Amino acid sequence: FTLESRLREALANGKLELAFQPLVHLKSGEITGFEALARWHDEELGDISPAEFIPVAEESGLIVPLGRWALYEAAQTLAKWDRRQGEVLPLSVNVNLSPIQMSRDDVPSVVEEALRYAGIAGRRLTIELTESAIIADPDKARQVLAALKSLDAAIAMDDFGTGYSNLASLQSLPIDLLKIDRSFVSGMGEDRDKNAIVRTILSLADSLNLKVTAEGIETQTLAHELQSLGCWQGQGYYFSPALPEPDAFDYWRARW
Numbered sequence: 001f002t003l004e005s006r007l008r009e010a011l012a013n014g015k016l017e018l019a020f021q022p023l024v025h026l027k028s029g030e031i032t033g034f035e036a037l038a039r040w041h042d043e044e045l046g047d048i049s050p051a052e053f054i055p056v057a058e059e060s061g062l063i064v065p066l067g068r069w070a071l072y073e074a075a076q077t078l079a080k081w082d083r084r085q086g087e088v089l090p091l092s093v094n095v096n097l098s099p100i101q102m103s104r105d106d107v108p109s110v111v112e113e114a115l116r117y118a119g120i121a122g123r124r125l126t127i128e129l130t131e132s133a134i135i136a137d138p139d140k141a142r143q144v145l146a147a148l149k150s151l152d153a154a155i156a157m158d159d160f161g162t163g164y165s166n167l168a169s170l171q172s173l174p175i176d177l178l179k180i181d182r183s184f185v186s187g188m189g190e191d192r193d194k195n196a197i198v199r200t201i202l203s204l205a206d207s208l209n210l211k212v213t214a215e216g217i218e219t220q221t222l223a224h225e226l227q228s229l230g231c232w233q234g235q236g237y238y239f240s241p242a243l244p245e246p247d248a249f250d251y252w253r254a255r256w
């Protein structure tokens with residue numbers, strides 16, 4: 001077999017799952033939402049990391065149905081939590097969109113259908129894109145992002161600082177949020193250059209009126225430092241790794 005055929009089968013048979021990593025408002029400590037991350041446990045191969053299977057999905061085109069599944073699953077999970085709690089919760093969900101998905105015309109309609117199917121408002125969805133998704137085809141990106149904004153979804157630039165950032169596009173595209181890549185965050189305590197990069201991103205975001213999420217926060221010291229530097233939101237093992245759906249709900253409820 002190949003990993004591709006195995007992944008195709010797993011997707012078709014509902015063997016993929018989403019895990020949910022908390023996103024925390026640094027000032028208040030409140031959980032504002034979760035990033036949905038695909039997980040694959042194969043009976044013979046064991047856990048296969050998304051770092052391994054997402055590239056396979058992208059090369060094979062499977063990322064299109066996988067991405068659609070992730071959007072539906074993430075939206076339905078929020079709707080399920082609302083029902084469980086008996087109210088519309090003040091939580092949103094972040095879903096990653098591959099550059100391959102961005103290059104397709106049907107992304108906005110897939111997002112719209114996922115929201116409608118689950119019955120949740122667009123403002124509760126944040127789409128995470130990488131810089132490469134914009135650089136590949138800026139005109140297409142502009143068109144897709146405008147359509148996503150008209151659904152009231154928020155747009156985040158993922159892994160910010162690691163790609164070829166076109167700073168002009170941050171201003172001209174409807175981007176709401178930057179996610180500082182964890183390679184800068186995790187080293188900012190010891191490495192002055194990384195610390196400077198994080199401060200520069202925070203200052204840039206402040207000037208452009210963008211919110212910032214710091215990824216990869218592993219210590220309380222880092223959480224405090226980032227908060228004092230004006231960073232809005234944090235994500236990382238200090239708060240929690242990505243959790244299976246029931247555990248993520250319990251994590252939120254225990255801190256609510």
Ligand code: G
Pocket residue numbers: 036037038039049050051054066067070096097098242
């Ligand atoms: O934290 P984790 O090891 O799950 O993430 C590894 C990588 O896989 C991250 O870059 C993450 O953005 C990516 N990833 C996880 N789930 C999805 C998904 O549903 N779609 C896309 N495009 N990427 C994902």
Ligand code: G
Pocket residue numbers: 021096158159182215216217218235236237238241242
């Ligand atoms: O590529 P992306 O940044 O979307 O995916 C996040 C990846 O980082 C996932 O593999 C996730 O499990 C991992 N991750 C999340 N929080 C932390 C953290 O605090 N430290 C480290 N080392 N990895 C993290």
Ligand code: MN
Pocket residue numbers: 035096128158
């Ligand atoms: Mn992400």
Ligand code: NA
Pocket residue numbers: 158159179181215
């Ligand atoms: Na990221």
